[in-house]
Amino acid sequence: MSSHPSSPHYYHSADLGRFGEIARGNKDLADKFFAWYGAVFAEGALTAREKSLIALAVSHAVQCPYCIDAYSKDALEKGSNIDEMTEAVHVAAAIRGGASLVHGVQMLNHADDLGM
Amino acid sequence: MSRILQTLEKRGSSLASGLGQRKRLSEFTLPRSFESALDSSSLWPLHPTRVEVLQINLGKRCNQTCKHCHVDAGPDRKEVMPRPVVEAVFRFLERTRVPTLDITGGAPELHPDFREMVVRASDLGAHVMHRCNLTAVLLPNYADIPALLARHRVEVVASLPYFQGRETDAQRGDGVFDESIESLRRFNALGYGKGTGLTLNLVTNPVGTYLPPDQGSLETRWKAEMRRRYGIEFDRLFTITNIPISRFLEFLEERGKTHEYLTMLANAYNPAAAAGVMCRNTLSVGWDGRLYDCDFNQMLDLPIDASVPQTIADADLTLLEGREIAVGPHCFGCTAGAGSSCGGAVA
Numbered sequence: 001m002s003s004h005p006s007s008p009h010y011y012h013s014a015d016l017g018r019f020g021e022i023a024r025g026n027k028d029l030a031d032k033f034f035a036w037y038g039a040v041f042a043e044g045a046l047t048a049r050e051k052s053l054i055a056l057a058v059s060h061a062v063q064c065p066y067c068i069d070a071y072s073k074d075a076l077e078k079g080s081n082i083d084e085m086t087e088a089v090h091v092a093a094a095i096r097g098g099a100s101l102v103h104g105v106q107m108l109n110h111a112d113d114l115g116m
Numbered sequence: 117m118s119r120i121l122q123t124l125e126k127r128g129s130s131l132a133s134g135l136g137q138r139k140r141l142s143e144f145t146l147p148r149s150f151e152s153a154l155d156s157s158s159l160w161p162l163h164p165t166r167v168e169v170l171q172i173n174l175g176k177r178c179n180q181t182c183k184h185c186h187v188d189a190g191p192d193r194k195e196v197m198p199r200p201v202v203e204a205v206f207r208f209l210e211r212t213r214v215p216t217l218d219i220t221g222g223a224p225e226l227h228p229d230f231r232e233m234v235v236r237a238s239d240l241g242a243h244v245m246h247r248c249n250l251t252a253v254l255l256p257n258y259a260d261i262p263a264l265l266a267r268h269r270v271e272v273v274a275s276l277p278y279f280q281g282r283e284t285d286a287q288r289g290d291g292v293f294d295e296s297i298e299s300l301r302r303f304n305a306l307g308y309g310k311g312t313g314l315t316l317n318l319v320t321n322p323v324g325t326y327l328p329p330d331q332g333s334l335e336t337r338w339k340a341e342m343r344r345r346y347g348i349e350f351d352r353l354f355t356i357t358n359i360p361i362s363r364f365l366e367f368l369e370e371r372g373k374t375h376e377y378l379t380m381l382a383n384a385y386n387p388a389a390a391a392g393v394m395c396r397n398t399l400s401v402g403w404d405g406r407l408y409d410c411d412f413n414q415m416l417d418l419p420i421d422a423s424v425p426q427t428i429a430d431a432d433l434t435l436l437e438g439r440e441i442a443v444g445p446h447c448f449g450c451t452a453g454a455g456s457s458c459g460g461a462v463a
Contacts, residue, residue: 043333048330048333049329049333077329078330079329
């Protein structure tokens with residue numbers, strides 16, 4: 001049961017710390033997810049700091065407040081600075097904006113097809 | 117942040133006293149006590165391994181007023197180690213031959229006997245470490261000190277929270293970053309950090325309420341950035357966690373984040389870091405000659421084990437190595453994540 005049964009809000013910052021409770025309905029899948037998640041963010045061909053910045057950008061692209069909370073702190077704890085974090089968010093915004101705008105070519109295709 | 121702030125002491129804050137800080141810290145309920153965390157690692161009660169470092173705090177005078185300062189140091193503080201205590205320190209060193217003398221403050225250069233202490237400790241064959249805020253040695257009356265340190269091959273441990281001005285000045289005061297870079301260039305010009313055997317280590321601590329980055333990977337990045345941006349070389353980078361006492365505790369209180377920060381530290385307890393905490397090989401001496409388990413306990417007025425002599429004048433190394441180390445919730449700062457000490461991460 002939610003710890004905020006009477007709250008009118010969908011998002012609660014404290015719920016980030018309760019992420020592990022997702023195992024309640026299927027521990028096996030949760031264990032697999034968290035093990036994989038940990039492996040994804042380990043130092044590899046990309047540094048842990050680079051992965052944290054990617055995660056921060058994606059957090060904004062998917063507009064997940066839990067993720068923005070977690071990866072703003074994580075990016076700082078990996079040694080990134082506000083300049084770098086801001087540029088990462090701009091990358092997310094550029095891709096989101098570009099993704100909309102590039103569909104404008106489809107619009108042009110339809111307009112050309114329909115027009116004279 | 118303006119260049120100079122008033123200290124907690126000057127403002128009459130309840131957090132100016134060690135007792136006031138300990139009282140406030142005791143009011144928070146944490147996931148577990150530090151004692152029980154140590155007990156879970158078979159480290160309770162905590163004892164020293166061997167005293168290898170004598171860390172002397174020459175006083176609270178400083179030309180900076182950093183937001184996170186655990187000493188509450190600043191220009192308005194008057195405490196300096198008196199001459200009889202200085203002599204007691206050297207009698208202890210001569211008697212025990214503890215191999216390392218770690219000199220801290222405040223800004224230790226501002227002590228009138230600093231130069232003499234460096235020479236005497238060096239003549240005794242001690243490895244001397246100088247904790248340097250980088251800007252005090254730019255002051256006209258102290259500009260000779262870097263060359264003195266070089267002549268006596270003193271290890272310089274210099275504070276620099278970040279390789280950019282915004283972050284550094286936010287913590288240490290406006291203009292501190294640019295002056296720090298100038299100071300580091302002067303140390304480099306003397307051969308420090310250039311592979312000549314003159315050791316220049318940097319210390320970074322988070323500019324906020326989060327844990328420090330991984331020390332190894334951060335050092336690699338810092339070396340590249342300091343070289344590329346400023347042409348500066350150094351030997352090691354030490355990451356240090358902000359300890360929730362004194363002015364950093366005030367910062368947490370102002371943000372309403374004390375409980376959150378303490379809980380974060382407690383949840384990040386690392387048994388491997390606990391085994392390597394600096395109080396196990398370091399003895400701390402206050403400006404007034406009183407002994408403490410570490411510089412943080414010193415600022416909390418948390419006394420050393422009552423069963424051993426309490427001052428450097430009466431210190432007995434054998435008894436000190438058998439003492440029980442005093443701990444409190446602030447100690448989670450030294451055991452969180454990779455751990456934290458005056459020499460950086462410990463695990």
